[in-house]
Amino acid sequence: MTEYHPQQTEAKWQKYWQENNFYRTDEQGRKKYYVLEMFPYPSGRLHMGHMRVYTIGDVLARFLRMRGYSVLHPMGWDAFGLPAENAAIEHHVHPAEWTYANIEAMKKQQKALGLSYDWDREVTTCAPDYYRWTQWLFLLFFKRGLAYRKKATVNWCPRCETVLANEQVEAGGCWRCGEEVATKELEQWFLRITDYAERLLEDLKLLSGWPERVRVMQENWIGKSTGAQISFPVRGSDRRVEVFTTRPDTLFGVTYLVLAAEHPLSAELSRGTPQEDAVRAFVERTRKLSEVTRVSAEMVKEGVFTGAFCRNPLSGEEVPLLVGNYVLMGYGSGAVMGVPAHDQRDFEFAKKYGLPVRVVITPAGRLLRPEEMTEAYEDEGVLLNSERFDGLPSTEARDAITVRLAENGFGGPRVTYRLRDWLISRQRYWGAPIPIIYCAACGPVAVPEKDLPVELPRDVIFQPGGQSPLSSHAAFLQAKCPACGGPGRRETDTMDTFICSSWYYFRYADAKNDRAPFSLAQSDAWLPVDQYIGGIEHAILHLLYSRFFTKVLHDAGLTGATEPFTRLLAQGMVNKDGAKMSKSKGNVVSPDEIIARYGADTGRLFILFAAPPEKDLDWSDRGVEGCSRFLKRVFRLVERYADLVREQTGEDRLAVEPGAAVTDLRRAVHAALKKVTEDIEERFNFNTAISAIMEAVNALYGYSAEKGDGVHGAVLAECLELLVLMLAPFAPHLAEELWGRLGFTGSVHLQSWPAVDASALAVADVEIVVQINGKVRGRLTVPAGLTQEAMLEQAFSDNRIALLVAGRELLKAVAVPDKLVNLVVR
């Protein structure tokens, strides 16, 4: 008997699929389905995480094609980014060369996995015909007032002379040279994502197809809080300190105010007071610390008096104004009111500096005494010490006090978000250039559409030190102002790569369009993505940015979609021995190894079988062996009967005169088909779908071992056909091979998903369980569909049951049709 050799077979079918352009998107106007896996950064090698996400997507895509959908299933490359520049510096290879070589290598690996992508729609974000449209979209944002420049405090490495992202600051030092990171004010480009904060939050409710935890993470990230803005006039000045609070009901409990170190009033108001030097020293010390340090848990709360006092706008009381290291300039208005009695942080701060504690909210039936309090009382209660508001429940007082403030011109309701505008400038070469020209007369001017793309010059020099090579490239820098024709200077910063990945799923719908990023017709034909699949690590950044882009594109009339991804599957990690795979732990298993040793089908099967897709998966070499064995077992089974099956004709099948074994076999295989269909379609439970196929195979082996029933060719033909069809999405190469061996012409992947024969599932007899007081005391085989009365009758007429029930009082009898009988006796 022939043995299955996956390597030759897989290569053969991959070649066949490619030569026949098999997986080109079918646009026959059938019901569409867009299945998408997050595109990779071309690092050069696929890892198991990639293999997992692509396998999941591929099973879905193949299944849905067989279900009759027009499926869009594309792949591309998130190809801009820092590693390419590091490679340039370290190995003197141009980022483009490095990137494209990596893409070729990874594409080869993807093809070796048998993934059914439409390669005609491949997109590469670093290709000029892609980033041309990234730039075009930037200008769309710019024209709509959603891209702007402002000074921002950024992490700065003095030795490398470059900006660092927050993630690139390790323990306060530069990740590359270890130098202590400072902060610096720089003019940078931002996208006004905060304009969309409310819609991004609100529309999370529409995303019922997303995992709850991802929605919650985004909700926290947007961080909406509702409260009031309150103005505190400064004594002896016309200045006011603006404060944001979620608890305006505690206004009469304010005993001090605190400004952020960066707050412009901190220097201004201390000037000329005895506190001036102390404040300056404190501010300098605080501002030297990076944001990372300042937000860390070990940060000790400190503050210093400014010498100024502010007046409570309702009580008229004057309270001291301090500067504190724990107040963030970037949130609210950079100043807070201190209510020690009703805020734990304020309580601790007040105790430390001997500031007074005044109770203004009292819990029902209890009196708080400031001198006895060991912690703040933050819950609801009734107001006191609050003049005309005394006696109001705190929840009502929030509105009442806010209204009063608004009437007096000292504030009003306000909503703030934790979300900040998106800083997109990067002082790097390998990204999409920001298409802006600076003109002394006109300011920042958009590069005209006809001049796009602003191409990255190839002839650049990379040096260690981090300075973007663009800023010293004379030909690139030089530009004429598009507005006035005068001399201009080109922007040398490039865009954050997250911009490139915020719209790529639109481009797939119309990948070759050279007049627009995509047409409305094509994007509306395919978008939104029906099923998006990727790692949880993108739960916030990529997914939030993409949602933002989609809403802006929608507002600009470029798409009908308001959300990009209808359903999201956050797949789990691939671990080994309970730990993340990593070189340092030496527990890495590469897809290449698995393909070389067992074939892609085995790897795919294992990765799907070992755990449900959203859970972490522990790699097991023995488990892989098991899957390999299973596929070989299927091969042997089909080989054994292939001749027999090929002889069958349609008429033979009609002539079936089924015996018990035949009925049982058909039932087993159709039951498996039913389960596989439901498991893929409704729940993505590929692990149980595969186990159902295994059961069908076991049933087929059992049938062949059946003595005396004969081997029924027509039934075997039907069952083996179904088996191969069921296997097709999971093990595409083996299924294709077996399909041919069974004598079918054409590809298994062009077949329709088979229908379950309901009559095959019918059973004549069922085994029911008889319980006494909830414990199983017997089993009976009875005709299916028996009435409850008849079931009970059967149960009582059983000798053993009768014996056990004899002489006891029957309290209750429950019968669940075709399942069980429970007799409650005493």
Next chain:
RNA sequence: GCGAGAGUGGUGGAACGGCAGACACGCUAGACUCAGGAUCUAGUGGGCAUUACGCCUGUGGGGGUUCAAAUCCCCCCUCUCGCACCA
């Protein structure tokens, strides 16, 4: 601290409130073999039995609802992930 999720055999994992442990790994035995780490068949939660198609027990712990709970409710423990001075 807040939020989300999870705790089931030696292992990965199954179970619309209705026979816990499907399927697979591992292990044991048998068959086939010169031999097998190949293949096929059977067994396999734990304990007590083995005259039995037998009894007891069992889904992190403790309560509850129910004829019936891994599943629903309450309390507690442990683990994983996210957020964490956000005023």
